[in-house]
Amino acid sequence: MSDYYLNPGLAIPRAQPDGLDAEYWQGLSENKLIIQRCSSCKGWQWGPEWLCHRCHSFEMGYEEVAATGVIYSHERIWHPIHPALKDQGPYIVVLVELPQADNVRVVGNLLGDPEQPLKIGAEVTGVFEHHADSDPAYTLLQWQLA
Amino acid sequence: MSTDRTMRGKVVVAGIAETTYYKRGQSPDAEFKLALQAIMGACENAGISPKKIDGFSSYSNDRSDPSRLAAALGIDDLRFASMQWGGGGGGASGALANAASAIATGMAECVVVFRALAQGQFGRFGQGRQSKFIGGEAAQTMPYGLMSPAQMFAMKVNRFMDDHGVKQEALRAISLAAYEHAQNNPRAVMHGRPLDEEKYDNSRWIVEPFHLYDCCQENDGAAAMILVSAERAKEFDHPPCYVLSALSGSHYRAGAPVHNTPDYATSTFKTVAPRLYEMAQVKPSDVDVLQSYENFTGGVLMSVVEHGICAPEECNDFFTLENLTLAKGKMPLNTSGGNLAECYMHGLGLNVEGVRQIWGESPNQVENVNVSMVTSGPMVTPVSSCIFGSEATL
Numbered sequence: 001m002s003d004y005y006l007n008p009g010l011a012i013p014r015a016q017p018d019g020l021d022a023e024y025w026q027g028l029s030e031n032k033l034i035i036q037r038c039s040s041c042k043g044w045q046w047g048p049e050w051l052c053h054r055c056h057s058f059e060m061g062y063e064e065v066a067a068t069g070v071i072y073s074h075e076r077i078w079h080p081i082h083p084a085l086k087d088q089g090p091y092i093v094v095l096v097e098l099p100q101a102d103n104v105r106v107v108g109n110l111l112g113d114p115e116q117p118l119k120i121g122a123e124v125t126g127v128f129e130h131h132a133d134s135d136p137a138y139t140l141l142q143w144q145l146a
Numbered sequence: 147m148s149t150d151r152t153m154r155g156k157v158v159v160a161g162i163a164e165t166t167y168y169k170r171g172q173s174p175d176a177e178f179k180l181a182l183q184a185i186m187g188a189c190e191n192a193g194i195s196p197k198k199i200d201g202f203s204s205y206s207n208d209r210s211d212p213s214r215l216a217a218a219l220g221i222d223d224l225r226f227a228s229m230q231w232g233g234g235g236g237g238a239s240g241a242l243a244n245a246a247s248a249i250a251t252g253m254a255e256c257v258v259v260f261r262a263l264a265q266g267q268f269g270r271f272g273q274g275r276q277s278k279f280i281g282g283e284a285a286q287t288m289p290y291g292l293m294s295p296a297q298m299f300a301m302k303v304n305r306f307m308d309d310h311g312v313k314q315e316a317l318r319a320i321s322l323a324a325y326e327h328a329q330n331n332p333r334a335v336m337h338g339r340p341l342d343e344e345k346y347d348n349s350r351w352i353v354e355p356f357h358l359y360d361c362c363q364e365n366d367g368a369a370a371m372i373l374v375s376a377e378r379a380k381e382f383d384h385p386p387c388y389v390l391s392a393l394s395g396s397h398y399r400a401g402a403p404v405h406n407t408p409d410y411a412t413s414t415f416k417t418v419a420p421r422l423y424e425m426a427q428v429k430p431s432d433v434d435v436l437q438s439y440e441n442f443t444g445g446v447l448m449s450v451v452e453h454g455i456c457a458p459e460e461c462n463d464f465f466t467l468e469n470l471t472l473a474k475g476k477m478p479l480n481t482s483g484g485n486l487a488e489c490y491m492h493g494l495g496l497n498v499e500g501v502r503q504i505w506g507e508s509p510n511q512v513e514n515v516n517v518s519m520v521t522s523g524p525m526v527t528p529v530s531s532c533i534f535g536s537e538a539t540l
Contacts (some may be wrong), residue, residue, distance in 0.1 A: 006291050011277050013285035021282075047283055047403030073305040073410070078351040081294045082276065090351075093292045095301055095405050105406050107287050120308050140289055 003102055004129055005109045005142055006091060009084025012131075013138050021048045023062040028139035031128045035101060037063040058093055067126025067141065069096040074118040090114045094126055111144040122146075123130035152391075152425055153243075154252040155540050158379045159387040161192025161372040163496045167335050167489035170424035171266030174364035179266060181262035182208035182218060184368035188258060192372050199372070201226030201257035205237025206492055210262050217536035226254035230394065230530070233494035234295075235439055235485075236414070236523025240530035242497060243384035245373050255374065261494040262368035271295065271364055283403045295441060296361055299525045300353040303444030305411035307355060310458040316353060317443040318346050320479065320485055321359045323470035324440065328483025331509035336487035350353060360443040362485040369494040371501065379537075386537050387504040390517070391425035393418065394530035401527045413448035413524035418531055423454075426533040428517050430454035433533075435478045435503045436510045437496035437520045441487045445524030450477070453521060453531070472510055480509040493522050497532065505533050 002008055015022040027034030036045045040057035044065070051058055072093045080086050092110040097103050110118070111127060123146040130139045165175075165183045189196045196219045202212035203226070212227035220302035228244045230237035238261070245257035252478050265271065280288050287293065292301075312347065328334035341359060349358040361515060379386040395418045409416070423429060430453060438446045447465060450456055455477055456464040470479040482488040482499040489495055500520040502508040518534040 006289075010291065011280035011288050013289050014279050014281050016281050021285075046406055047286060049403070053399065053402075073301045073308075075297065075300040075304055077291060077297055077353045079296075079353065081297075082291070085291060088291075091291055093297065093301070099346055105404065107290055107292055107404060109290050112471075122303065132312050138289075
């Protein structure tokens with residue numbers, strides 16, 4: 001059994017060479033959720049972009065935000081389309097909204113019974129899943145019911 | 147909208163064609179040959195020489211390059227070569243719109259809209275990428291096992307169904323209607339393979355709420371449609387089929403990365419549909435027959451709602467097999483069998499079927515069709531739609 005939610009063998013996420021999302025991935029490795037916040041208008045933005053879509057400032061910073069949120073939508077996946085998940089069985093992907101950051105959303109898995117009932121609006125807490133044995137190492141942000 | 151800036155009634159469909167449709171990987175012919183077969187077929191259907199084509203329009207990064215096509219066909223004067231950006235099957239009616247606008251503005255005289263696919267020769271749509279590393283937006287989803295179109299779009303459909311209390315039976319009706327229509331269509335890959343409620347209910351989940359039969363096929367083949375100026379409408383044997391409107395687009399930040407568009411549970415048609423109807427000068431209640439792109443049934447459901455044909459709260463009553471089929475139906479839907487049961491020619495087959503309904507040549511012909519609508523590629527961005535009209539609509 002793997003220590004991770006999904007069986008091993010999926011593609012390894014890496015920061016982009018252009019630097020746009022480096023702080024996000026570095027943050028996860030340090031148990032922090034760090035996403036974009038405009039230095040000018042203070043609006044939160046995700047996924048990362050070079051420009052603030054509200055005030056058009058190029059001064060996009062990164063700031064830590066609490067890894068807590070609510071389930072905005074969800075799905076239980078049964079059909080494995082990647083060979084690594086051939087023996088996985090069903091698994092759950094959730095879209096988590098962060099009310100403390102202008103309701104931006106992040107994607108993760110919902111830990112626990114893969115056949116558990118799913119409820120939009122349920123409160124969830126982040127769990128940092130460190131893949132230290134990967135080369136290079138990386139961290140995912142998973143979720144569990146609060 | 148200024149009436150002197152419209153394509154309404156300025157372009158007609160001169161000819162249509164589809165190759166034999168195959169299950170994915172089973173075409174004996176190369177993809178480029180399939181494209182040529184469809185284009186040659188459309189010329190024959192129109193009764194024109196392939197040398198008269200002077201423009202090509204496609205979408206979704208079709209691999210059959212217009213310059214190579216023009217060389218292969220021996221075309222003297224290539225005037226228009228257009229690719230609709232992004233959006234997968236959301237570009238089908240958009241490619242038609244680009245072709246029609248080229249003709250309406252005098253850039254070209256005779257443009258072929260086409261799409262060719264041989265997924266055996268090239269890669270499959272429905273498989274996840276199997277690279278060792280992943281970056282950018284995909285790095286935020288693929289490591290969580292979210293990587294296929296079905297998985298991307300189920301998230302939207304779940305939210306829509308939860309918001310509006312839509313039941314699984316509404317999705318099932320869309321699938322059943324497609325399969326019922328395919329039984330009268332010898333071109334359909336699922337001809338002779340009917341579907342009933344029990345078979346649907348017992349089929350495996352792909353990703354909830356999509357059973358196997360909620361998902362489009364993957365196919366090989368090609369389709370083509372030739373457009374010319376409406377001034378030439380009487381040159382052809384077919385009754386005139388006018389383009390009343392065709393356009394594409396998407397709402398505010400529809401493409402915001404990692405599922406961050408503010409209006410999330412949508413087919414992306416909320417801004418497109420009103421412009422479509424305004425240009426066509428028709429209302430939703432004028433639409434006689436609808437071809438609505440099924441990547442997944444949930445996308446059809448939201449497309450129908452966002453084109454004003456049914457309110458979100460009415461979905462459970464509206465989406466029944468009876469309402470979506472010919473005899474007593476409120477809105478005959480996907481009358482060729484569509485992407486689910488005829489062929490997934492990336493949706494261009496739906497546009498071809500929309501024309502057939504105006505011409506009176508559908509395998510499931512609706513009576514007295516004047517307004518025939520096609521919606522392309524729900525939930526992607528940009529999406530597109532078109533409305534064909536008979537001579538009576540001008």
